[in-house]
Amino acid sequence: MTSQTTVEKAAREPDKTVSPAPAKGLRGHPWLTLFAVAIGVMMVALDGTIVAIANPAIQKDLGASLAQVQWITNGYMLALAVSLITAGKLGDRFGHRQTFLIGVVGFAAASAAIGLADGVALVIAFRVLQGLFGALLMPAALGLLRATFPAEKLNMAIGIWGMVIGASTAGGPILGGVLVEHVSWQSVFFINVPVGVLAVVLGVVILKDHRAENAPRSFDIGGIVLLSQAMFCLIWALIKGAEWGWGDYRTLGFLGAAVILFIVFALSQKNVREPLIPLAMFKSLPLSAGVILMILMAFAFMGGLFFVTFYLQNVHGMSPVDSGLHLLPLTGMMIVASPIAGALITKFGPRVPLVGGMVCTAVACFGMSQLAIGTGTLTMSVWFGLLGLGLAPVMVGATEVIVGNAPMELSGVAGGLQQAAMQVGGSLGTAVLGAIMASQVDSKLAGNWADAELPPVSPEQMEQASSAVEVGMPPIAPGTPPEIAAKIAGVAHETFLSGMSAAFMVAGIVAVGAALVATLTKRGDNAEAGAGAGHI
Incomplete structure (x- = not known):
């Protein structure tokens, strides 16, 4: 029987392999497996945001150009996005335990090599390696959870998994700021070494290799x-x-x-x-809707969060550490709400929590479109907390819908799809909302400049000023009189906020569209098959 035929059959029949027998001892224990993979996932998720704080210090220490610094992030992102689905297929073929452990070892080793690098070219090269090994690690983690947990417990497990990712992603700027400020930029990468060692030790002792009966045999x-x-x-x-x-x-x-x-x-x-992605997978409406939801959620979340950091640091003048602390309501709400969302989805199905989550996300985006120069911490915390409350059920529900509704032998590919959807959605959101910001600044800066009766500037100078204002930075030249500098800062911040408002309005509209997509989701066949199965 071909793989294509197998997938088509799985799309019609419940997956009989989703309720493994209770494990005895450490190896293969579901909750210990979750703990082990969470350590590795935390390392990768943390790295997604912690490095941004280190980039200025890297640029200064290694004498890097702006383009080279951008490649420190872009090289990692490209390697990760391009490799995720293929990496998931490797896990399906050779086993998710082996793939996970190789990913952890490679990621930690690449991190150590970055910390020891004496040139920006080496930093970029090892960042690409980090992305490749991270791509091995992330789908394998989901594949291990899918194979270890019975269906009625999978939502809770993914809820905790989502909590780890959310906390690590949002906590990156805080930890990165502390390390860069008090230790060195190299410490941002060296911290992955002990974490990686712990993940490997736990993985060797706890993780159990699961091979589906119909696992792929070729590539x-x-x-x-x-x-x-x-x-x-x-x-x-x-x-x-x-x-x-x-x-x-x-x-x-x-x-x-x-x-x-x-x-x-x-x-x-x-x-x-034996196709890389059997198209019959997408005959599952929950799986297809989950992929779309993950893209739209990442669009609103990552695209919007991109501007929030500039708003806190460049408009409010906060340090990286302070701005990270102001995002704690978002992080805290994701930590609290993710396991709760998993329990609710298990009990009531994904539709209501997913719709409710995207509605909360939309309201938060519309609320953040009203942020102003004088907005206080309490108001910001309300909107950030509501955003975290909305994101948690979507992160959990969409992930479970994708991974839980794929046949067991394609759980790695499904994990790769989930992660690739997040990467595409985040990149798309940053690009589209960034274009909206640039358009708003280009259309309003010159008029606001003139209305403030500031000295006229050349078109070239206005273009340079626009680039600074797009990230909330006032284009104040050295030696500018204080009263003129204050006016320039006011114009820059007012123009930036108009662009951020438009960007968040679009993000809110996208979130509303995602709520409509969420109405199409339902508990899939594989989840139904696990209902009433043996408990852990």
């Missing part, structure tokens, strides 16, 4: 090449679009190439004995 090399090229073109266009211009032939060329490559990839999957 679709052509599909891997096509999908990798398509993902690269898409993410590259989103990264470079703001610099090149969204109407530039290079941006359009890469976007067009991505569309063509995705179409060719989809067509190729119909004629391969």
Whole structure:
């Protein structure tokens, strides 16, 4: 029987392998497995935001250009996004335990190499390696949870998994600020070494290798090449679009190439004995809706959060550590709400929690569109907390819908899909909302400048000023008189806030659209099959 036929059968029949027998001892114990994979996942999630705080110090210490510093982030993001689904397939083929452990060891080793690097080129190269090993680790973690937990407990497990990711992502700026300020930028990477060692020790002792009966035996090399090229073109266009211009032939060329490559990839999957992504997976309405929801959620969350850090640091003048502390309501609410969301989804199904989560996210985005220069901590905390409350059930529910409704032998591919959807959504949100910000600044800065009766500047100077204002920085030249500097700061902040308001309004509208998509979700066949199964 071919893999395609197997998937089509799995789409019609409940998966009989989702309720493993209770484990005896340490190895394979579900909750200990969750703890072990959470340590590795925390390392990768933390790295997604902690490095941004270290970039200025890296630039100064290594004499790097702005473009090189951008590549420290872009190289990691590209390697991660391009490799996730292929990495998930490797886990399905060779076992998620082995893939997870290799990912942890490689990620920690690459982190140590970055800390020892004496040039920015080496930092970029090892960041790419970090992305590749992180891609191995993340889908394998979800594959292990899928194989270890019975269906009626999977939502709770993914709730805690989502809590770890949310807390690590939001806590990155705080920890990064403390380390850079009081130790060194290298410590941001060295911290992954002891965490990685702990994850490996726990993994060797606790994790149990699960192999599905119908696990893939071969690789679709052509599909891997096509999908990798398509993902690269898409993410590259989103990264470079703001610099090149969204109407530039290079941006359009890469976007067009991505569309063509995705179409060719989809067509190729119909004629391969063991396809990389069997298209029959998407016959599952919950799985397809979950992928779309993950993209839209990441669009609103990551795209919006991108501006919040600039608002706190450049408009309110907070340090990185202080801005991180002001985001604690978001982090805290995700920590509290994620396990609760898992329990609610297990009891009532995903539809109501997912719709409610996206509605809360939309309200939070609309509320943050009203943030002003004088907005106090209490008001900010309300909107940040509401955003965390909304994101938690979506992170948990959409992940479970994707991973829990895939056949067991494709749990790694499903985990890769979930992570790739987050990467695409976050990149798309940052790109689109960034373009909205740039458009607003370009249309309003000159008028606001004139209305404030500031000295006229040349078109070239206004263009440079716009670039600074897009991140909330007042374009104040050295030696500017204090009264003029104050006016420039007022204009810059007012213009930035108008752009941020428009960006959050769009993010809110996207969240409303996601709430409508969430009405299409339902408890999938695999989850139903596990109802009433043996408890842990």
